[in-house]
Amino acid sequence: PLTSDELVAKEKANMDEKRFKHCIGVSETSRKLARLNNYDEDKAALAGFIHDYAKQISNERFIEAIKTQGFDQDLLNYNRAIWHGIVGTYFIKKELGITDKEILTAIWRHTTADVEMTTLDKIVFVADFIEPGRDFPGVDEARKVAFNNLDDGVGFELAHTLDFLVTNRQKIYPKTFDAYNVWSVKK
Numbered sequence: 001p002l003t004s005d006e007l008v009a010k011e012k013a014n015m016d017e018k019r020f021k022h023c024i025g026v027s028e029t030s031r032k033l034a035r036l037n038n039y040d041e042d043k044a045a046l047a048g049f050i051h052d053y054a055k056q057i058s059n060e061r062f063i064e065a066i067k068t069q070g071f072d073q074d075l076l077n078y079n080r081a082i083w084h085g086i087v088g089t090y091f092i093k094k095e096l097g098i099t100d101k102e103i104l105t106a107i108w109r110h111t112t113a114d115v116e117m118t119t120l121d122k123i124v125f126v127a128d129f130i131e132p133g134r135d136f137p138g139v140d141e142a143r144k145v146a147f148n149n150l151d152d153g154v155g156f157e158l159a160h161t162l163d164f165l166v167t168n169r170q171k172i173y174p175k176t177f178d179a180y181n182v183w184s185v186k187k
């Protein structure tokens with residue numbers, strides 16, 4: 001396994017400065033959400049730190065991995081926004097030596113969410129959206145909701161994401177849609 005210094009160095013080398021700062025922010029916010037939700041803080045901080053490890057990997061490398069590493073071939077009908085989490089887990093296993101299933105699942109789900117979400121899945125999904133570097137209309141409301149109740153934070157974020165995707169006429173990954181139906185629809 002890598003030492004923590006080696007892991008930080010690999011993470012830094014795989015992305016630009018801005019993305020690295022975002023990963024630090026997600027790590028810190030994941031730690032805070034873990035504390036609020038009685039989850040292992042160090043594990044949440046690690047998952048948050050590496051969640052976007054694959055964000056700047058080339059399309060060619062993603063496509064090669066999808067074709068050869070046992071991924072659902074339907075992923076080829078989507079783009080890198082979807083790939084960097086799901087297929088990112090392959091690069092994170094291979095290049096960072098991370099084997100913890102809970103961490104890999106949280107990274108897999110961090111962009112699309114899913115109908116079933118563990119506490120760690122929710123922490124990383126929400127931290128990604130509200131870390132201190134995020135600035136978009138509604139981010140203060142998202143922070144308030146998420147720090148008050150993690151599940152409500154997931155629901156708020158998915159509604160915002162669906163809204164954004166429809167406004168921009170983007171293709172919606174079925175899991176994103178299914179997750180919205182579970183987490184965002186008013187009871």
Ligand code: DGI
Binds near residue numbers: 176
């Ligand atoms: O990697 P980050 O930018 O930090 O955040 P993220 O992994 O949550 O990715 C956010 C992007 O992913 C955002 O531009 C919206 C996009 N996205 C999320 N769900 C879907 C999606 N894009 C498409 N096309 N379809 C989806 O279902």
Ligand code: FE
Binds near residue numbers: 052
């Ligand atoms: Fe991401």
Ligand code: FE
Binds near residue numbers: 125
């Ligand atoms: Fe996200």
Ligand code: FE
Binds near residue numbers: 022026051128
């Ligand atoms: Fe991110």
